[in-house]
Amino acid sequence: MSEFQENCTVVAVEQLADTFYRLTLAAPQIAPASHPGQFVMVACSPGLNPLLRRPFSVHRRCDPDRIQLLFRVVGQGTELLAAKKPGDVLNLIGPLGRGFTVDAADPVCLIGGGIGIAPLLFLAEQLRMTRRACTVLLGSRTAAELYRLTADFIECGCEVEIATDDGSAGYHGLVTDLLPRRLSAMKRCYACGPKPMMATTALLCQAARVPCQVSLEAHMACGLGACLGCTVHGVENGYLHICRQGPVLNAEEVAWNR
Amino acid sequence: MSEFQENCTVVAVEQLADTFYRLTLAAPQIAPASHPGQFVMVACSPGLNPLLRRPFSVHRRCDPDRIQLLFRVVGQGTELLAAKKPGDVLNLIGPLGRGFTVDAADPVCLIGGGIGIAPLLFLAEQLRMTRRACTVLLGSRTAAELYRLTADFIECGCEVEIATDDGSAGYHGLVTDLLPRRLSAMKRCYACGPKPMMATTALLCQAARVPCQVSLEAHMACGLGACLGCTVHGVENGYLHICRQGPVLNAEEVAWNR
Amino acid sequence: MEQMSSTPEMSVSLGPLVLANPVMTASGTFGYAEEFASLVPLHQLGGVVVKGISIAPRSGNPPPRVVETPCGMLNAIGLENVGVERFISEKMPFLRTCGCRVIVNILGDSIEEYAELAARLSAVAGVDALEVNISCPNVKKGGVAFGTVPEMAAAVTMAVRKSTDLPVIVKLSPNVTDITTMAKVVADSGADALSLINTLIGMAIDARTRKSKLGNIVGGLSGPAIKPVALRMVWQAASAVTIPVIGIGGIGTAEDAVEFLLAGATAVQVGTANFYNPSAACQILAGIQRYLEEQDESSVRSIIGTFRAEV
Amino acid sequence: MEQMSSTPEMSVSLGPLVLANPVMTASGTFGYAEEFASLVPLHQLGGVVVKGISIAPRSGNPPPRVVETPCGMLNAIGLENVGVERFISEKMPFLRTCGCRVIVNILGDSIEEYAELAARLSAVAGVDALEVNISCPNVKKGGVAFGTVPEMAAAVTMAVRKSTDLPVIVKLSPNVTDITTMAKVVADSGADALSLINTLIGMAIDARTRKSKLGNIVGGLSGPAIKPVALRMVWQAASAVTIPVIGIGGIGTAEDAVEFLLAGATAVQVGTANFYNPSAACQILAGIQRYLEEQDESSVRSIIGTFRAEV
Numbered sequence A, B: 001m002s003e004f005q006e007n008c009t010v011v012a013v014e015q016l017a018d019t020f021y022r023l024t025l026a027a028p029q030i031a032p033a034s035h036p037g038q039f040v041m042v043a044c045s046p047g048l049n050p051l052l053r054r055p056f057s058v059h060r061r062c063d064p065d066r067i068q069l070l071f072r073v074v075g076q077g078t079e080l081l082a083a084k085k086p087g088d089v090l091n092l093i094g095p096l097g098r099g100f101t102v103d104a105a106d107p108v109c110l111i112g113g114g115i116g117i118a119p120l121l122f123l124a125e126q127l128r129m130t131r132r133a134c135t136v137l138l139g140s141r142t143a144a145e146l147y148r149l150t151a152d153f154i155e156c157g158c159e160v161e162i163a164t165d166d167g168s169a170g171y172h173g174l175v176t177d178l179l180p181r182r183l184s185a186m187k188r189c190y191a192c193g194p195k196p197m198m199a200t201t202a203l204l205c206q207a208a209r210v211p212c213q214v215s216l217e218a219h220m221a222c223g224l225g226a227c228l229g230c231t232v233h234g235v236e237n238g239y240l241h242i243c244r245q246g247p248v249l250n251a252e253e254v255a256w257n258r
Numbered sequence C, D: 001m002e003q004m005s006s007t008p009e010m011s012v013s014l015g016p017l018v019l020a021n022p023v024m025t026a027s028g029t030f031g032y033a034e035e036f037a038s039l040v041p042l043h044q045l046g047g048v049v050v051k052g053i054s055i056a057p058r059s060g061n062p063p064p065r066v067v068e069t070p071c072g073m074l075n076a077i078g079l080e081n082v083g084v085e086r087f088i089s090e091k092m093p094f095l096r097t098c099g100c101r102v103i104v105n106i107l108g109d110s111i112e113e114y115a116e117l118a119a120r121l122s123a124v125a126g127v128d129a130l131e132v133n134i135s136c137p138n139v140k141k142g143g144v145a146f147g148t149v150p151e152m153a154a155a156v157t158m159a160v161r162k163s164t165d166l167p168v169i170v171k172l173s174p175n176v177t178d179i180t181t182m183a184k185v186v187a188d189s190g191a192d193a194l195s196l197i198n199t200l201i202g203m204a205i206d207a208r209t210r211k212s213k214l215g216n217i218v219g220g221l222s223g224p225a226i227k228p229v230a231l232r233m234v235w236q237a238a239s240a241v242t243i244p245v246i247g248i249g250g251i252g253t254a255e256d257a258v259e260f261l262l263a264g265a266t267a268v269q270v271g272t273a274n275f276y277n278p279s280a281a282c283q284i285l286a287g288i289q290r291y292l293e294e295q296d297e298s299s300v301r302s303i304i305g306t307f308r309a310e311v
């Protein structure tokens, strides 16, 4: 496996919305080895509190040496990240886990909810390199969180439709409401977002017999398959470990009702 | 007692030497209430590690609303302080403890070793307001640590003599070597620095029958007299608690050999 | 939807002892209250537990007495205190004026000393309850802590119970294999309430000098570091007895305090947090109130023990 | 003064087991070593202790299994493992190539299971020693942990001792009133070495949902938060027995490791630190070497137990 522990210099910090931030990091070892859907473990503090690294999807690979992380501030670790300045150094481990399957399927649909949009831009850019037709459905609480991201997806040639919880832009309601009408044409779906959103997507895809991949979350101590902490309920083999068997799984492997 | 808990804005950060820093803080409640030799408890981190506040002498009172702290970087807490920028806010409790006796004694001698110089500038400025003749003996590892501080003492009208461990300026040796020749003329000595330096000073003063006050250090959890953690061996009553009975004590109260 | 929300009712009862609210300060971390008077509105507190008092004054352990550890601290104060007589004459006058419950933490070398302290303090105006610190060494039993042997813990509790009409809180040591045994034994011996945890025994060495960082070699670990252990023991103890339990250990925020209430504590004590944040106790009280409002609860009593031990 | 300084001698012996250096990784925090192969030069380690192995595979506890706490973490993995047969066929081939000592941590529901595991693993090439995790519940005794009852700890130790010629390390639970009793009983039952501490039992509650933050409700506290408790117990245990002791608990830096060696540990294990800093074990090794040079010591053995318990 090509996994690296690397000191990454912060190149840029963008505040995309109230609590949405995007970091650009120089990661000459990790960036070239990354695949869409994989993640990195970030040491948010040089000290002992918070103690553990935090997992973040690779949001994008910019030139071959750089990656971007997109994150929402929800606690201590993400607060520390949001306060980073260009020139600061972060220690990263990655790329980790199994990413999305990028194959000849065409057209495909990407569905992202909230901060779950993070891994989809890297995926879209990868898919567009081989000119796959990508429809992107994005959901969020409010329009502000989507402005910049919508532009990025459009820029790389995707068709984008959006939904907001407060109706401030696009469809007023759940992003999954946008899916059924699109689904029959699709050869594959990729979803990342809150669990109920992914569960609904999985159900719709199953009904429409469209293969669906989802990117899951679990609390992680190591990200390396060593602590056995990052379990979700699987359909067959009992528990799945998100950091090694995922974070991307085929929707039918996951026990959505647990 | 007028003790305050106050959010203090950092007004300036000066790096005086390699590991010597000086912070200027807006402290509209604490500053006017402070007396030379008193200290403040500073929360160096907003988080839980390091957990406890750190004690620092009031180095100086600038205009009525501001205080300065002079510190040497020795660990986690002081590292965090050294990284502060103007505009940052620090939570302080103070002024705490008993300070130096400022009375009609004239002339007087101030002896500071290393970072122990910190409380002496406030004292000198206070003494000079009533035109006491102040001789200041300063000792440090190397000249660089003393440039700025020497200038400050001279500016307020003190006579300054210095000693360095490496001979890079002034007398090559211990600052206490400078004392005997001065002592007979003095009505009072004030000392702050490493324990052996203060012990020698105390001994010399005792022999010369010159009253001597010292500012002591001990590990502190509260600074308020509540934890009973800040003990030093006293001559008579068993233990002394530095935060309430000190940090300034008459030299003869302290059991120097313990 | 708009809702009429009245301020939640905050009072709680520890057996016969009624507190205006469940937030107290822990013994040894708040002195005799006067030390914090200029920084903390004392009358807002549910109660103050004073530094442990013995019959004769004690000078305590040699320095150094405190050392910081990751998210915690070790202390080896050695139970320094002014002794019961000076406590009564010098400290009680202020404590009587502070407008909240005053609980006196007591300690002894022998069962007789505990009993004598309880009797002496019962006669003192302004003392609302006793908290019996049983983490002290039993001198007659070679220094084994009273709180680590069920029979000894029972004997101390019974002796204090017999010597006073004041509410008796027994403070348990966490340095035991089974906290439920200790909790039950003490409850059965007549305690009105339990408080836990006292500090975990720990140690720190200076690598350079190869000496202890504490004059007493071992000390008590407190602060946020120990909260998970404290919460577990409070849950176990509260599940094992019917008398009220006071939760202590690493509480620094309202969320921490709520965790203890949910686990079954009727009240909490704030310890080490007073050092790094003197406003902690008052902030915690306000935060619990806010939590109750958010959760649409009309009283703090209605959340006690509502931790749902399934997943 | 200039001095000829040769590199300090780093090897240590745990009874019959000789390690190239005293720094190992702790069970459950380093998987089966291959998980760290791309990040850590495994051959530099004194030894690797693999995740606890049982006879049958175990699927472990329901999620969530880990939660962070101040300077620590709680885990309730539930001893998930591949079982001894798959361990031997799937994990040992890699472990045999990693160039350091391989110690297999074993666990069981009954004394018979421990004995069977010991016998089975004795026949496996590349296994250098066994570490017996006695913090597991004894199913026949209503789930009381083997490691909290001296007689049960003795029985497990004797059963393993009889079933193998491999060096036997017994790993003690810290959740006991008196660690010295446990240490002595296990030493007297034939263990070649002791390791301690395993995790402290703790808990965390989500205030909003009022549910446990762990699927199993209680979990094991590890990390820097517990270091003071671990150091104290290692010092007590090392002072109580003559067999070598391995120090574990919150070790993240060379200074931490040196504190344990000074307290009497012959070797150390790095646990939770592997998660937040995979380079921890190697950095600690290099740091101990530097410390020995600074202190003018020619071997790591010469500092073991040199803590000066006076002030």
Ligand SMILES: Cc1cc2nc3c(=O)[nH]c(=O)nc-3n(C[C@H](O)[C@H](O)[C@H](O)COP(=O)(O)OP(=O)(O)OC[C@H]3O[C@@H](n4cnc5c(N)ncnc54)[C@H](O)[C@@H]3O)c2cc1C
Residues within 6 Å of the ligand: A039, A050, A054, A055, A056, A057, A058, A069, A070, A071, A072, A073, A074, A075, A076, A077, A078, A079, A115, A118, A119, A216, A217, A218, A219, A220, A247
């Ligand atoms: C594979 C993977 C990829 C992820 N990618 C992204 C991403 O690209 N952008 C992003 O913003 N977030 C992502 N997350 C979630 C991110 O890891 C958490 O938001 C972050 O760890 C919270 O840290 P904190 O210290 O700010 O919050 P904390 O104070 O630790 O917790 C705040 C909240 O976050 C939850 N949380 C904490 N740790 C995790 C975790 N390991 N996984 C999930 N939830 C957690 C807590 O339950 C709590 O509700 C990802 C998680 C995983 C497992």
Ligand SMILES: Cc1cc2nc3c(=O)[nH]c(=O)nc-3n(C[C@H](O)[C@H](O)[C@H](O)COP(=O)(O)OP(=O)(O)OC[C@H]3O[C@@H](n4cnc5c(N)ncnc54)[C@H](O)[C@@H]3O)c2cc1C
Residues within 6 Å of the ligand: B039, B050, B054, B055, B056, B057, B058, B069, B070, B071, B072, B073, B074, B075, B076, B077, B078, B079, B115, B118, B119, B216, B217, B218, B219, B220, B247
């Ligand atoms: C009344 C008083 C006034 C002080 N005034 C000043 C001052 O004006 N300027 C200044 O630089 N320092 C002063 N000190 C010392 C200062 O408090 C410590 O240097 C500081 O707490 C170290 O914190 P740290 O986190 O950087 O280091 P840590 O990592 O905590 O420790 C590094 C070193 O500092 C020592 N130390 C830690 N805490 C204390 C403490 N409370 N007292 C003494 N030594 C300690 C430790 O033993 C260790 O050797 C004063 C101390 C006292 C008690």
Ligand SMILES: Cc1cc2nc3c(=O)[nH]c(=O)nc-3n(C[C@H](O)[C@H](O)[C@H](O)COP(=O)(O)O)c2cc1C
Residues within 6 Å of the ligand: B227, C026, C027, C028, C029, C051, C052, C075, C077, C079, C105, C133, C171, C197, C198, C199, C220, C221, C222, C223, C224, C226, C248, C249, C250, C251, C269, C270, C271, C272, C273
């Ligand atoms: C400096 C200090 C002194 C203490 N003294 C006492 C005491 O005299 N009597 C007692 O019962 N507990 C004493 N304790 C224990 C605390 O009351 C409390 O039980 C413990 O610190 C855990 O709570 P915390 O983590 O909130 O501090 C003391 C604790 C500290 C830190």
Ligand SMILES: Cc1cc2nc3c(=O)[nH]c(=O)nc-3n(C[C@H](O)[C@H](O)[C@H](O)COP(=O)(O)O)c2cc1C
Residues within 6 Å of the ligand: A227, A229, D026, D027, D028, D029, D051, D052, D053, D075, D077, D079, D105, D133, D171, D197, D198, D199, D220, D221, D222, D223, D224, D226, D248, D249, D250, D251, D269, D270, D271, D272, D273
């Ligand atoms: C996630 C995790 C899993 C663990 N699994 C085991 C195990 O299987 N067997 C065992 O004896 N100890 C196990 N432990 C305990 C550690 O080996 C170690 O004793 C403990 O974590 C204290 O050390 P630390 O603070 O350095 O982590 C585990 C610890 C953690 C954090």
Ligand code: FES
Residues within 6 Å of the ligand: A219, A220, A221, A222, A223, A224, A225, A226, A227, A228, A229, A230, A241, A242, A243, A244
């Ligand atoms: S996060 Fe440790 S095994 Fe997955």
Ligand code: FES
Residues within 6 Å of the ligand: B219, B220, B221, B222, B223, B224, B225, B226, B227, B228, B229, B230, B241, B242, B243, B244
């Ligand atoms: S620092 Fe707490 S009593 Fe002095």
